[in-house]
Amino acid sequence: MKHFNVLHTDKRARAGRLKTAHGEIQTPVFMPVATLGTVKAVSQEDLKTIETECLLSNTYHLYLQPGLDTLEELGGLHKFMRHPGPILTDSGGYQVYSMSNLRKITDEGVRFQSHIDGSSHFFTPESVIDYQARIGSDIRTFLDVCVENPATHEAAAEALKKTKAWAERAGKHFRATTAGVDEKLKPLMFGIIQGATFPDLRRESALHMAETVNPDGFAVGGLSVGESKNQMHDTLALVTETLPKEKPVYFMGLGSPEDIWEAVGNGADMFDCILPTQNARNGQVLTSQGRFYIKNAPYKRDDSPIDPNCDCYVCKNYSRAYLSHLFKTKELLMNQLLSVHNLRFLINQTKIMREAIKNGNFAEKKKDFLDSYYRDTPRPERDKVRLVPKSNTSED
RNA sequence: GGUUGGGUGACUGAGCGGUCAAAAGUAACGGUCUGUAAAACCGUCGGGCUACGCCCUACGAAGGUUCGAAUCCUUCCCCAACCA
Numbered sequence: 001m002k003h004f005n006v007l008h009t010d011k012r013a014r015a016g017r018l019k020t021a022h023g024e025i026q027t028p029v030f031m032p033v034a035t036l037g038t039v040k041a042v043s044q045e046d047l048k049t050i051e052t053e054c055l056l057s058n059t060y061h062l063y064l065q066p067g068l069d070t071l072e073e074l075g076g077l078h079k080f081m082r083h084p085g086p087i088l089t090d091s092g093g094y095q096v097y098s099m100s101n102l103r104k105i106t107d108e109g110v111r112f113q114s115h116i117d118g119s120s121h122f123f124t125p126e127s128v129i130d131y132q133a134r135i136g137s138d139i140r141t142f143l144d145v146c147v148e149n150p151a152t153h154e155a156a157a158e159a160l161k162k163t164k165a166w167a168e169r170a171g172k173h174f175r176a177t178t179a180g181v182d183e184k185l186k187p188l189m190f191g192i193i194q195g196a197t198f199p200d201l202r203r204e205s206a207l208h209m210a211e212t213v214n215p216d217g218f219a220v221g222g223l224s225v226g227e228s229k230n231q232m233h234d235t236l237a238l239v240t241e242t243l244p245k246e247k248p249v250y251f252m253g254l255g256s257p258e259d260i261w262e263a264v265g266n267g268a269d270m271f272d273c274i275l276p277t278q279n280a281r282n283g284q285v286l287t288s289q290g291r292f293y294i295k296n297a298p299y300k301r302d303d304s305p306i307d308p309n310c311d312c313y314v315c316k317n318y319s320r321a322y323l324s325h326l327f328k329t330k331e332l333l334m335n336q337l338l339s340v341h342n343l344r345f346l347i348n349q350t351k352i353m354r355e356a357i358k359n360g361n362f363a364e365k366k367k368d369f370l371d372s373y374y375r376d377t378p379r380p381e382r383d384k385v386r387l388v389p390k391s392n393t394s395e396d
Numbered sequence: 397g398g399u400u401g402g403g404u405g406a407c408u409g410a411g412c413g414g415u416c417a418a419a420a421g422u423a424a425c426g427g428u429c430u431g432u433a434a435a436a437c438c439g440u441c442g443g444g445c446u447a448c449g450c451c452c453u454a455c456g457a458a459g460g461u462u463c464g465a466a467u468c469c470u471u472c473c474c475c476a477a478c479c480a
Binding site for chain 2: 031036041056058065090091093094098099100109115136141146180192219221223224225226237251252253254255256259273274275277278279280281282283284293296327330334335386
């Protein structure tokens with residue numbers, strides 16, 4: 001049974017449908033991030049209201065808390081969090097990257113030191129597949145090795161070598177452990193493509209994944225980690241050109257609206273990102289006319305909604321002035337309201353994209369979006385590289 | 397009326413002879429964040445410059461001591477507590 005159908009194309013942009021055990025996903029899709037089995041500050045009711053199609057959760061974090069025994073006893077993640085829709089789980093590969101001071105990589109797997117209590121845990125490509133089975137996610141990903149940017153070709157090649165070997169092991173294990181499962185209930189496995197920003201490595205990774213591992217979908221990892229926008233988009237374009245066209249492409253960790261427009265134009269179908277929720281908690285909101293900080297002076301007495309063009313319940317019922325007040329007074333409701341809005345904004349963008357692809361005017365709609373989004377602010381430099389490490393970001 | 401303790405930048409509050417345009421926190425102003433170790437973090441924060449330095453104006457007010465005072469002395473004005 002074919003789990004993914006490309007319904008419409010407009011140049012390289014595609015609109016499609018992905019079937020999972022917990023329902024269909026229309027693509028392009030934005031998946032809110034529920035690392036610990038919750039989209040931070042957002043309720044299940046909210047997720048439904050904003051028309052969430054798929055959630056992303058995290059193997060590493062769920063493994064530590066509440067623990068897989070607990071999760072399994074309570075019927076898996078869907079039942080535990082009462083989420084009826086599809087869930088994709090990240091393998092923990094991102095934690096290999098972001099918690100580099102707490103882990104050690106060997107050919108066999110990754111030894112983590114828990115960030116909670118310091119206890120030691122060993123993840124292998126196979127065990128991570130088993131963990132995701134216990135979580136019960138619909139889309140499961142392989143353990144990979146993501147390198148920081150900038151990386152030397154040597155380091156990226158070394159990481160890719162492990163990623164490839166691990167993908168083969170994980171794919172084999174996945175097939176062996178899901179062999180008898182009914183097609184309709186069968187989870188999907190997504191392989192992760194690495195190779196930093198080196199074209200030869202990216203091509204090698206994509207070809208290897210497609211030809212040797214042949215997963216249900218392709219995740220593009222190791223991007224949006226500090227490289228320039230040009231590098232990021234060029235790398236994606238090269239990967240989608242290399243990959244077969246009949247399977248979904250998931251750009252891991254991409255979440256600013258302008259980037260998603262660009263990436264959909266380059267053939268990506270699925271996205272997840274902490275940005276809309278994390279930025280919401282830090283007071284930044286997205287609108288069709290650009291993004292801004294709700295806490296900033298101009299909004300203190302602004303009685304208008306965050307985005308007059310948004311259909312979310314926050315924009316219909318709350319003013320900028322009130323939300324600004326909530327932020328400044330550290331009222332917890334702010335986290336929920338701004339998160340709901342930002343998520344709904346991105347989901348609405350994907351709906352506009354699908355419609356545009358169907359109508360064959362994607363480029364035009366993309367231009368409309370960007371013209372409006374950058375109406376009052378200069379467009380960012382596309383070749384600018386993030387120089388400061390993740391843990392020490394600042395700008396003056 | 398007396399005694400004692402105080403009056404420091406928007407606020408709270410350190411400093412108690414030079415290294416003080418003055419700690420720290422708050423507020424204010426601006427920003428960062430892309431498969432979440434984040435309801436986190438980072439700047440700026442008296443004014444003016446021919447700015448990695450210089451010049452003004454500043455620690456209740458006015459005098460004074462000193463090479464030099466937010467810091468010591470005198471007087472005055474406020475504030476708090478207590479005593480009449």
